[in-house]
Amino acid sequence: MESEGDIGVPAGGRAATTGRMVRGWRGVAVLASVVLAAAACAPDPPPPPATAPVVSSFGALGEPHVEPALVPLRWGVTDPQGDAMSCRLDGDGDGTWDETIDPCPPDVSRNVSAVDAGAHTARLEVSDGTNTTLATATYHVGTRIDPEPFDIVIRPSGTVDPDVLAAMQQAATRWERVVARGLGDVPVHLAAGSCGSGNAAFDGVVDDLVVDVSMKVIPPAAWAAPCVDGPDGLPRFGFVEFNPNLTGALLDAGMLDEVAGHELGHVLGFGVTWQDGRDVTGAGGTDPRFNGPRVRAENSLLRRSVDVPVMTVDGVMSPHWESVFLGPEIMATTPDGSALSRLTIASLADIGYAVDIGAADPYSPPLPAGTCIAFSATVTRCW
Structure with a gap:
């Protein structure tokens, strides 16, 4: 029987060929390993350069x-x-x-x-x-033409409770610290009973604001409004009426000063001189908001992402901050509302007053930013 070498393959030839093949594959494997190792050791490409904000x-x-x-x-x-x-x-x-x-x-x-x-x-x-x-x-x-300080004159009409007058004088002093400059003089001519229902006649020049104070049995404890504006659109004459049947209770509860300050804020124009589109958005809807740029800046300081909510009563906008969100702010309607905040002062600047924002009281909203509250089955408001 012939061996493999007898059929034309030299003895040991297969072994020699196989050895060369093995050595060749080993060389390829080593080369591949070197290439892979080199690739593994290569640094990652640098990230794109960071750009500034x-x-x-x-x-x-x-x-x-x-x-x-x-x-x-x-x-x-x-x-x-x-x-x-x-x-x-x-x-x-x-x-x-x-x-x-x-x-x-x-x-x-x-x-x-x-x-x-x-x-x-x-x-x-x-x-x-x-x-x-x-x-x-x-x-x-x-440069302001009239650099004088802002003066509020409290004028009693008829018999006025001394405690009411004292509260109004105190409120006037407080608001005079907020309004930083006086207004131009304006002649005012008013018949008796034409500003509110209890004012005495007035004929003279006003510098800067005259507030007629009287006592009258009315449904609320007090109410107020401006009656005469100057050419700049800011009030020069207004009234505050107190209910004599309720002033004693206000005094006993320690709320008379707060009510006087709140009502005088309305005479200055808070809520009653606002214009839809200029100062307020959504005035005819269920979610009115104050959108003056200075109030928006204070709103941003409070980390609020939506405008300050204005109160509604039976679907009608009320001239107050929404009490649920603003809480103890003087121009909300909460019983303990006494803080004259930067929001309210900024709102006066938005309607045209020169103000001292540093005269604000310490104030924090009672609810965290982003709180949403259902006011009805169809109305949810957030702030």
């Missing part, structure tokens, strides 16, 4: 501004990487950072008190922790 808008609202001005600044910012941002604001351009906002949301407003006339350049710095963007905005503040 983008300031899409930055400017002043609510012009014209007259000293001392409460200037609302608003800005919009984004970060291309989606990183959290912080903002620093120098509102009057004096070189000092007034506030740091961290985290800084995409849409922010802040009020700046500008006491001097002239050009002011606000600075905004936005950082994502790696890169920083600086933006500026210039606004102008004019």
